[in-house]
């Protein structure tokens with residue numbers, strides 16, 4: 001008989017240990033197999049085998065010895081025929097779990113594609129090669145809830161739309177029941193590479209050559225490549241990859257988001273053909289499984305993918321590249337809250353391969369490590385062919401004279417510049433990092449402000465479907481005819497986002513072709529690719545968008561890039577507010593003038609003297625870095641100090657308060673040197689799903705000095721009834 005030690009699929013801290021079962025059959029069962037177990041009152045729970053031990057004892061003897069019942073695993077409970085992960089991946093999962101203080105099973109679940117994941121839902125769902133789409137049947141909003149109307153409007157304007165892009169399955173079911181929409185099956189379209197002529201490799205410039213050599217020759221595990229926008233980082237990645245392939249090894253290429261960086265995928269696909277596997281978010285579970293298996297078999301030697309591709313089962317890795325390492329989407333925003341850059345570095349250590357981090361505006365953390373010599377540093381300070389950086393003008397919005405009577409959002413100089421570009425047949429990018437039409441609605445008569453009843457956030461009016469939405473928790477309601485508290489019908493509408501800027505441009509330039517790109521558009525992923533390609537092909541004159549348009553795109557005909565309101569992110573309650581603002585502006589400016597013509601940029605702001613805005617406008621990363629490092633040292637934030645965010649949530653507010661205060665008292669009571677604890681803070685969004693939240697921010701110098709204490713405390717506090725604690729190591733907010 002065998003004793004089987006398994007982890008359950010429940011990623012709770014208090015359950016982060018193995019439970020023992022017995023198996024009497026003779027099927028193959030090994031560590032890293034999935035098995036179905038009964039657990040507590042649950043009949044079919046997924047288990048992940050960590051150890052298999054032989055025993056000569058009987059069940060009865062075991063039970064007497066241990067004092068608990070040993071349940072049995074049967075032949076039909078054994079799910080896999082091969083271990084799910086190899087030694088290296090186990091080691092990686094282990095490191096990730098240790099560093100992020102995350103239950104091991106949760107890391108495995110984040111690591112494996114759904115159909116291989118150790119959770120029950122993996123076994124449901126058809127493994128099909130076709131996709132489910134939703135088609136509009138009847139556009140009738142009678143007796144629908146606001147949520148249902150929101151979805152119906154989305155479907156109506158995008159029909160047919162991928163089922164998974166509709167949102168909540170429960171709401172979709174209602175629409176199906178009520179006969180407003182129907183499901184159709186379509187054969188899956190593969191992510192297709194645009195059939196452009198195969199591009200010949202560029203002859204590397206001197207600067208590229210030097211960076212290439214510096215990276216190759218370094219004996220350090222991690223290299224930071226700081227290259228200004230348009231310096232030709234992609235070609236360096238391609239050349240390095242070529243070399244690694246020649247040496248018989250494989251390459252892992254990480255990008256912030258595949259949808260937003262189709263160019264990088266195209267470059268790799270065109271240069272390396274069928275050797276490339278693309279882990280695209282649009283893959284169906286069945287396809288993802290196929291790609292995963294193909295990579296695991298060794299049939300692909302280059303993997304291009306976003307955050308979770310850092311866990312691709314690629315073997316014999318010779319190089320891991322993380323492009324645009326500063327982009328925050330590399331950090332998962334739910335448990336285990338891992339950052340693909342840190343995981344890539346862990347993986348590089350395990351695999352014994354180099355990790356290359358590329359950016360025009362590296363995070364302070366990475367730059368500081370390069371400064372200290374922990375990372376190798378390579379740089380490309382000039383654009384290809386010595387092309388000049390864009391000429392940039394900062395427009396001070398505090399001076400009302402910059403506005404003409406035509407617009408209160410776009411200044412006269414900006415309007416004139418857009419006109420000039422339109423006349424010349426050149427393109428413009430307008431960045432406004434806020435979506436929607438009006439970002440606040442209030443009643444001027446009684447002062448009522450429209451806020452979210454769930455979380456207290458402001459409601460934004462979206463013209464696309466005429467709904468008021470909470471950007472934080474997803475609450476929606478129909479745009480009201482009158483004020484709910486006094487009945488007044490003239491509501492004041494304030495603030496503006498992407499939709500409003502598009503409207504402004506259409507009024508000012510009726511002949512211009514204007515497109516919009518933000519995460520509302522991005523809900524339907526086919527639209528993202530379509531709009532980006534069409535803009536690149538010149539089907540639009542102006543592209544208005546959120547930060548989605550600031551990322552690594554190469555639009556050759558863009559000669560003006562403008563930030564409509566640079567201040568939006570500055571007042572956010574996070575230590576990264578300046579860094580985000582700087583990056584956004586620098587990246588936006590960097591989109592301009594990448595081809596033959598010299599680019600221009602305009603930044604509209606109420607804070608023209610703020611260093612993040614000034615340095616962003618001039619793309620002076622060095623100056624920004626020095627200034628912001630001072631700030632971080634004074635305020636005791638990364639990279640000088642490390643942070644861990646603990647969120648206590650409970651359906652009873654006093655429990656959240658009490659447990660967080662107790663936790664703080666206990667950890668401070670240990671007298672650890674260089675440890676500060678902020679809080680308990682009531683977060684801006686203080687409720688979620690009926691639970692009250694409080695957070696503590698731990699700030700410390702050395703992880704080793706708090707690690708074991710923190711683990712013990714977490715273990716103990718996690719078993720408190722009625723309180724959940726989530727742990728976010730290296731949080732990006734607060």
Ligand code: ADP
Nearest residue numbers: 202203204205229230231232233234235384554
């Ligand atoms: P980055 O990612 O550093 O902003 P890209 O890799 O997008 O820059 O390169 C900018 C432009 O320069 C691209 O259009 C690319 O095709 C071109 N380019 C890159 N390397 C060379 C080279 N050695 N010679 C000529 N053009 C190049």
Ligand code: ZN
Nearest residue numbers: 452455470473
């Ligand atoms: Zn809300």
